[in-house]
Amino acid sequence: MFHSDNPGLTAGLTEFLQQLINGLSLGSVYALLALGYTMVYGILRFINFAHSDVFMVGAFAGYYAVKPFTISLAKLGLSLPVNLHLGAHSISSGLLALLISMAFCALLGIIIERLAYRPLRDRSKLTVLITAIGVSLLLESGGQLIFGADPEPFPELFPVREFSGGGLSVSSNQLLVIGMAAILLIGLQLIVLKTKIGTAMRAVSFNHQAASLVGINNDRIISFTFGLGSALAAAGGILYSMNYPSIEPYMGILPGLKAFVAAVLGGIGNIPGAALGGVLLGLIETFVNGSRYSTWTDAIAFAVLILILLFKPAGLLGKVQLEKV
Amino acid sequence: MLLGSLLAVGVLGWFSDKINPYHADVLTKVGINIILAVSLNLVNGYTGQFSLGHAGFMAVGAYTSAAITLFLGPKILPHHDMADSYWAAYAVFGGALVAGGLVAALAGWGVGAPSLRLKGDYLAIVTLGFGEIIRVIFCNIHFLGGALGLNGIPACTNLFWVFATAVLCTYVVVAMVHSTYGRGFLAVHDDEVAAEAMGLNTTRYKIVAFVVGAFFAGLAGGLYGHYTLSIDPKGFGFMHSIDIVVMVILGGMGNTPGVILAAVVLTLLPEWLRPVAQYRMVIYSFLLIVLMLTRPQGLFTWRRKWKQV
């Protein structure tokens, strides 16, 4: 496909393009996760530590949507086999699994907010932070209890096809990931900018008091935000597992942290910023991983975080906030 | 009072051989956790800087001291005969521990200086990030074992060392905080703007807290390494940092006796919960949430009578 006098250049270019696609795919997942962090932070000025674990639950929800499973409570002698009969391997079943997972996690996110965060709305930031850590640990250890600690292979939700040409090898999963993430991102932008509830979200994130004074039900908007963010996290979980098909209860921690860094990179509280940050971070990480410094990959995200907070704390697209004395 | 406790520890040390090895094991862990919790309490509790990277400083101390005893030790003590060079060996160990602490303190300065202008949530994440970076750095230092860890560390830790350090750590922290200078830590915690207006260099206070906290975490790390005889970067991840943070929260931030009690309870808890080991973390995290919802000031705080400091 490529004719060149310089095979090295072609190989380099191919390598670059390959990494580009890998990076975009990973970056799409980070972007989806980052959105949840940034929306919650924008509206409550609070880092939802448990977000990364909703990601994990989303992946598992996708898993159980297609695999028959049994709910059994041995002590009570109950055994309930569940089979959603989705039959893997078709586009429609894959989409259905995705939607089920998103809905389930949206509910989970709303429940968490209602039970663990809302009662602490007036307390010190530290208290809520620690509660969030507690919820995170609960989800992880609970997941370990329910799903088992061993990694499970993620089923093929969608029919997979490999495309190769000119040295490039791209899986349809990767393209799907990028495509679906893009659709979700555009969908989110539409909701936030064009719908009434989206406007309400933006109002609440600017000023809680003013928003409630104009008749917005802050609690409902906050719940909605959590639900939306969690649904995106679930989507992220499934899309991530499509490319890294091994899921386990602690899988969300590192991607979650990195997605948070991505959110800060783009400007926390800023939705396009989160998307930008996610993609950028995915690209940076993939290129580092492909280089000879691959053992430092995990540290890169944190190095980026520290650099950004030191030099441009508002992020790439964000605005600085002043404190009143 | 310091001398009294040191004496008690000395006595404990002499009896350490007589104690049931299982109890000794648990006690050692308790002691190490006390050091970690009390040192973190200085940063998180008294000074109000929410640090989530304490385990990273522990790692620095562990690796540094292990490197010294493993690589430098044989050079300093060419003839290994326990009976002969008993004191010499312990001197090397002590030196290695202190060196570990100092390097950890340096790391504490390195982490604290850039991070301390950040507030609350951000500081937590950045310290967590630094902890992870430290972990990855150690994964990449191959002469220290890299990702596979460092083995064969000489077994120098015993109950005497652990509890002597614990007593020292507690004493230093308490003595520091209960001085006029030390009241400044609490002032910085309460209201930075007002503290600055009263002439306190808040940045310096925060850095001092970080550095001292990191020093003792480094000591704890050194003790830990010479007890488990093999260390690897994964063991110092942020999960471990969170464990220590929970001890500080449970004990009541800024409440040293409470924190010590919390360290003891939380170290013993996994032992007591052995029968339900798989439920341990679930119960643990659930309790944490409940605690925050109902009694965020910690379990072991009590209304102090107006006691003079």
Place this chain on the structure above:
Amino acid sequence: MAASPTSQPLLRLEHCTMRFGGLTCVSEFTAHIAEMDLVGLIGPNGAGKTTVFNLITGVYQPTGGKIEFRGKSIVGKKPYQITAHGIARTFQNIRLFPSLSVFDNVRVAFHLHLFQGIAHAVWRGGAFLREEREIAEQVMALLEIFQLTKFRDAPASSLPYGDQRRLEIVRALATRPKLLLLDEPAAGMNPTEKTELMKLIQFVEQKFKISVLLVEHDMQVVMGICRRILVLDYGIKIAEGTPQEVRANPKVIEAYLGQEQAK
């Protein structure tokens, strides 16, 4: 006692401007405060009075102009350094240290004059113990002057409001300032408390030989004790003079038009 014209003013602000983005809070503000002076800074809400305080104490850096204290520029210095130079302040919303006792709130402010640092705190040698004792005595002396000794071990937040305000002033005095900035000290006080406050401020000025710059809304207090008054409106100084001069100044009256001020 007026400052002699040949002596250098204690605090000098020249053409100070504070701009936040597009908003100018304080514009070309020029003022002098002499030694042993009692000056009031008044103006309608939002006139920029607290901003001026924040400029002087280093919380904000002026976007233009000079600020000199005892002849040396203090622009660019951090708040704790400025306090070390001799300027102390209280806050509009009382900012005591809630987790510290009354005693400790004052004690902490002696930090500036500490000789022994942390290492000494740990070592607890003779010199350290002696200094701690001296500080304790000085704290008690201060508390006694202001009748707060009975509260010494109480948590600062448990005091009645008026006493908290007093404590804040005491704490500021512990830093041994030459200039004391009081930000709306009479806020939330009843007439009896206000009279006591006025006496307190004059007492502080006389006994500790310091200058006081006072931001206040309450005209009774301002007119009652200030020797000079500066009037700020929309960030600009519109008048300066003795209470009588200011009271009669048409520009001042206009600025306050529509606002009832108790006389």
